[in-house]
Amino acid sequence: MTYEEVIGYLYSRLPMFTRDGASAFKKDLTNIQKLCDALGNPQEHFRSVHIAGTNGKGSSSHMLASVCQTAGYRTALYTSPHLLDFRERIKVNGEMVPKAFVIDFVKTNQRLIEKVEPSFFEVTVALAFYYFAYMEVDIAIIETGLGGRLDSTNIIQPLLSLITNISFDHMHMLGNDLAEIAEEKAGIIKEGIPVVISEKQDDTAFVFIEHATKKNAPLYFASEQWQFMQVRTDNHYQYIRLTSKTGSDWSLKLDLRGHYQQKNSLGVIVAIEQLIHRGYHITTHHIQEGLSAVQKNTGLFGRWQTLSIDPLVICDTGHNESGWKEVMQNINATRYQSLHIVLGVMRDKDLNHMLQILPQKAHYYFCNPKLDRALPAPILQQEASNFQLIGEAFTDVETAVKQALSNAEKEDFLFIGGSTFVVAEALPIFGFHAE
Numbered sequence: 001m002t003y004e005e006v007i008g009y010l011y012s013r014l015p016m017f018t019r020d021g022a023s024a025f026k027k028d029l030t031n032i033q034k035l036c037d038a039l040g041n042p043q044e045h046f047r048s049v050h051i052a053g054t055n056g057k058g059s060s061s062h063m064l065a066s067v068c069q070t071a072g073y074r075t076a077l078y079t080s081p082h083l084l085d086f087r088e089r090i091k092v093n094g095e096m097v098p099k100a101f102v103i104d105f106v107k108t109n110q111r112l113i114e115k116v117e118p119s120f121f122e123v124t125v126a127l128a129f130y131y132f133a134y135m136e137v138d139i140a141i142i143e144t145g146l147g148g149r150l151d152s153t154n155i156i157q158p159l160l161s162l163i164t165n166i167s168f169d170h171m172h173m174l175g176n177d178l179a180e181i182a183e184e185k186a187g188i189i190k191e192g193i194p195v196v197i198s199e200k201q202d203d204t205a206f207v208f209i210e211h212a213t214k215k216n217a218p219l220y221f222a223s224e225q226w227q228f229m230q231v232r233t234d235n236h237y238q239y240i241r242l243t244s245k246t247g248s249d250w251s252l253k254l255d256l257r258g259h260y261q262q263k264n265s266l267g268v269i270v271a272i273e274q275l276i277h278r279g280y281h282i283t284t285h286h287i288q289e290g291l292s293a294v295q296k297n298t299g300l301f302g303r304w305q306t307l308s309i310d311p312l313v314i315c316d317t318g319h320n321e322s323g324w325k326e327v328m329q330n331i332n333a334t335r336y337q338s339l340h341i342v343l344g345v346m347r348d349k350d351l352n353h354m355l356q357i358l359p360q361k362a363h364y365y366f367c368n369p370k371l372d373r374a375l376p377a378p379i380l381q382q383e384a385s386n387f388q389l390i391g392e393a394f395t396d397v398e399t400a401v402k403q404a405l406s407n408a409e410k411e412d413f414l415f416i417g418g419s420t421f422v423v424a425e426a427l428p429i430f431g432f433h434a435e
Helices: 004-014 017-024 030-038 057-070 100-107 110-116 120-134 180-187 204-213 261-279 282-290 293-298 321-332 352-357 377-385 397-407 421-431
Strands: 048-052 075-079 089-094 139-142 158-164 195-197 218-222 226-233 238-244 251-256 305-309 312-316 339-343 363-366 391-393 413-416
Touching: 004 100, 030 110, 030 120, 030 180, 048 057, 048 180, 057 075, 057 139, 057 158, 057 261, 057 282, 057 293, 075 120, 089 120, 100 110, 120 139, 158 180, 158 238, 158 261, 180 204, 195 261, 195 377, 204 218, 204 397, 226 261, 238 261, 251 261, 251 282, 261 282, 312 421, 321 352, 321 413, 339 397, 339 421, 352 377, 363 377, 363 397, 377 391, 397 413, 397 421, 413 421
Parallel strands: 048 139, 048 158, 075 139, 158 195, 195 218, 312 413, 339 363, 339 413, 363 391
Antiparallel strands: 075 089, 226 238, 238 251, 305 312
């Protein structure tokens, strides 16, 4: 099989959350354990950091990977979903898993896959673990897919766990309040293994304290140990200053320019401190260099990413209430003459909470990515009108983006978002393609 045929086989045969929604989510770890048992339990042959959270886990994973990579460690990175190429999910030192490796893995294990009948995500996790063991990585940064307790990645025994932020998303699977959602995320806390919480939140802190106490796991709330202050931003970086309770004072240059990265950076810094305590040689220079080159080192897309200038075009993958609040902070801090927003969402999103956050003084281009889970643009347009968000409906992302570009003046601002999959379909319009 060719690479395209292999990916087509996985897409067509296996349940996918991005396509099928909740029905593709397996509520136990049986399948992933069967796969990994058959593969020789590759997850036991490398050291790892496990990262969960509602928002910020992808950015934090890439930031931490970039720093470890800068420090000279062979660094693996597992994230999801992908934007342009399936292989974005599985990287070592910023390089995607080779197509030939994916082909060989699927061909060799096709009978196993058809016997176990796993989900698409479960096969992807098994492939990642197998590749990381094969590559003899020094450390693997592993991002959960959904939740934590029952996530397929949760069969690892990491050096450290990091939980970024808890907010409302996937409530039909994870819980109806923040404490219930936090319970699922806290499921990655392991016996005796330190856990870092990026942001201490009144509604969820007690959940992590309780789980950490039961597991005898040292617990660190990063936002209690460090404080941040944004100094300034330019077209390429944001400059922040971090101060700790112990008197440390750091100046950092982040190439991830979203305001929300300041909160993420606190968790990353404390996670790095824990890695240093466990024998990793990571200096202040490594941290500064790594955080200034996350996109270059890891190939991260879609986090307050500038796609074009004149007019300014920025995309972001934020797709829930908390994510949109952070996006709005960035939009409000941006200078422009008129605001254009290309917006698309999935059917299972809580529209009422999200739409009430969005600015009424903007022209909207409602669209839907090419997924069955996507909410049709006319329905989104109708729902948005209840919140005085006015605009046109388009049958696809590309048409919506091109119409917005046609309407925008030089001093205007065009934002593209609402869903990871809207961003994924917008990137090629601006010349971004899989390698």
